[in-house]
Amino acid sequence: MTDRTVLDTSPPPATAASRRAALTGAMFLMATSAIGPGFITQTTVFTAQLGAAFAFAIVVSVLVDIAIQLNVWRIVGVSGRRAQDLGNSVVPGGGYALAALDLFGGLVFNIGNVAGTALGLNALLGLDVKIGGALSALVAIAIFLSRRAGVAMDRIVVVLGAVMILMTLYVAIVSGPPLGDALRQSVAPGEVDFLVITTLIGGTVGGYITYAGAHRMIESGVTGPGSIHEINRSAVTGILVTGLMRVLLFLAVLGVVAGGVRLAADNPAPSAFEHASGEAGLRVFGLVMWSAAITSVIGASYTSVSFLVSFAPWIDRNRNRLVVAFIAVSTVIYLAIGATPTKLLVLAGALNGLILPFGLAVLLWAAGRRRDLLGGYRYPVWLLGLGVAAWLLSLYLGWNALSGLDDLWK
Numbered sequence: 001m002t003d004r005t006v007l008d009t010s011p012p013p014a015t016a017a018s019r020r021a022a023l024t025g026a027m028f029l030m031a032t033s034a035i036g037p038g039f040i041t042q043t044t045v046f047t048a049q050l051g052a053a054f055a056f057a058i059v060v061s062v063l064v065d066i067a068i069q070l071n072v073w074r075i076v077g078v079s080g081r082r083a084q085d086l087g088n089s090v091v092p093g094g095g096y097a098l099a100a101l102d103l104f105g106g107l108v109f110n111i112g113n114v115a116g117t118a119l120g121l122n123a124l125l126g127l128d129v130k131i132g133g134a135l136s137a138l139v140a141i142a143i144f145l146s147r148r149a150g151v152a153m154d155r156i157v158v159v160l161g162a163v164m165i166l167m168t169l170y171v172a173i174v175s176g177p178p179l180g181d182a183l184r185q186s187v188a189p190g191e192v193d194f195l196v197i198t199t200l201i202g203g204t205v206g207g208y209i210t211y212a213g214a215h216r217m218i219e220s221g222v223t224g225p226g227s228i229h230e231i232n233r234s235a236v237t238g239i240l241v242t243g244l245m246r247v248l249l250f251l252a253v254l255g256v257v258a259g260g261v262r263l264a265a266d267n268p269a270p271s272a273f274e275h276a277s278g279e280a281g282l283r284v285f286g287l288v289m290w291s292a293a294i295t296s297v298i299g300a301s302y303t304s305v306s307f308l309v310s311f312a313p314w315i316d317r318n319r320n321r322l323v324v325a326f327i328a329v330s331t332v333i334y335l336a337i338g339a340t341p342t343k344l345l346v347l348a349g350a351l352n353g354l355i356l357p358f359g360l361a362v363l364l365w366a367a368g369r370r371r372d373l374l375g376g377y378r379y380p381v382w383l384l385g386l387g388v389a390a391w392l393l394s395l396y397l398g399w400n401a402l403s404g405l406d407d408l409w410k
Contacts, residue, residue, distance in 0.1 A: 022220035023230055024158065027238040029299055030069075030213030032157040034204045034242045035164060036296030037116015037289060038109065042203055043246055044269040046196050047253040052181040054196070054250060056189035061200035062243040064390050066236060068205045068360060071387035073235035075363045076214040078374045080223035083211050084307050087362045089373055098359050099307040105207030105355045106304030110330035111337070113300055116293035118334075123270035124286025130335055136290065137331035140297045141324050157299075160291045161241065167288055168248040175255025175276040182254060201394065204242055206356040212303040213238060219306075225377050252276060301326045357394045364391060 047054050076083060083102075088095030117136030118129035127135075203209075213234070217223075222230060253272045257263065264271035273285035301323045309316045364387045367379040 022222055023217065023234045026213040026217040026220065026222070027234040028157040028161055028241075029216050029302075030209060030238045031241040032161050032292065032295040033209045033212045033299030033303070035161065035245050035292055036113055036299075037119060037293040038112045038203050038296075039242070039246070040249060040269050040289060040292060041116070041119070042199055043249045044253050044263070044272055046193075046199075047250050048257050048263050048268060048272075050191055050193060050196065051257065052178060052185040052254060053189040053191045054254075055182045055186035056192065057197045057200055058243070058246050058250060059186050060197055061204065062239065062246070064201050064393060065205045065239045065242070067386045067390035068201075068356070068394075069210055069235045069239050070232060071367070071383060071390070072205075072210045072360070072363055073214050073217070073231050074228065074383065075367045075374070075379075076211070077217060077223055077227060077231040078225055078377050079366070080218050081373070082215055082218065082306065082310055083359060083363060085310050086366045086373060087359075090362055090366050090370060094362050096311075098362055099311070101355045101358060102208050102211070102307050103304050106300050106307075107326070107330060107333075109207055109209075110297060110300040110304070110326065111334045113293050113296040114327075114331050114334045116296065117290050119267060119270070120286045120288075120290025120293055122267065122286070123273075123282055124290060133334050134331060136294065137297070137327055140294055140301075140327050143294070144298065144301070144320065144323055144327070157295050160288075160295055164288050164292060165241075165245055165248065167284060168245060168252055171273055171276045171281065172248045172252040172255065175252050176259075177251040177255035178258050179251070182251065200246075202356060204239070208300055208303040208307075211306070211359075212299050215303060215306045225375070297327060297330075301330075357391060360387065360391045360394065364388060 046057065050057070072083075075086070079086060081089075084095035084099045086095070087098040114133045114137055115129070117140075118127075118131075118133035121127045121132030121136065122129055125132075217231070217234070253263075253269075256272045256275045261272075261275045263275075269289065270282055270285050274282040277284070304326055305319055305322045308322070309319055315322065364384065366373050367387070368384050371377065371379070
């Protein structure tokens, strides 16, 4: 069994149907990597903290996410090169630095993903969080070692993405959120929290997540200037899927907390669903949370290792073993670290938001100053300007987030 068989990265799609399937898989790999346990927990925690004012943070984060995603996917897709290869071409050692940062961020995020599987099984079956995390890691490893793991991953992320959205829509309806107040505060918030916005951006396009779909896309053979329309559509749709899920989850939790309910501090997300839909809501949420976490574990591990495969032939040959090892190390750290799952999940998003400015700077430099890396393609000035604006904002938000990271552990 070869790594290519497991990861389903060869050969490039030859038909229109297989090309669409490859893009759909890349889009949902990115989306379900973002709509993971950290996404769910962060949205719940921040909705309880800010109330309707959280709507403004969602709007800002989605706009920034689209600007970043469009640039990253366009640059990686047109060049047909992974981000670390572009980095090394732009500045000596830049790709190695980017790989190291994303590997670290991916590891931290994956610890949170394993913690999310534990939260899910705790809500679904009442299992201890450490036992649930260990069992879930074994399941993720088994999925990755299957002969049809690549095909199964593409199908699972699409199905589970739809399930999560539909189930959250149901809870959003039954919880009865104050829609008028949420709409008003989406443009005129009563409170703005920079750490919250940074964490949302980091949890959606920070660290490894934005590269999950982009790397998968080029490994499927969807590259070059002729694929720009498909690349743009997939990049924006992926962000809109995550934005829709964020809005629905926000409304579902807002309806609960607006009624005066105080969510459980150690497990807020399942607490919100239980208050909205009773015992059945708690169990169903547990299944959705666990499913989201499993797909995120796979996405984080696959993408983190993809930042290493171009550095040495032996890494590519042993890619599958490294992915399994990545999952195992994440689980061991989760079991040993002693922090609560909720804190880990929020920290993961914040750290990825801080990593974002470096990777985006490298890619934007390649687009603006190194046309040779893009096969002579003339990068649109408007898109480059949008990317630079998003990069400056990511710097500002990241700087503001530094002072707030200590608060996560108090």
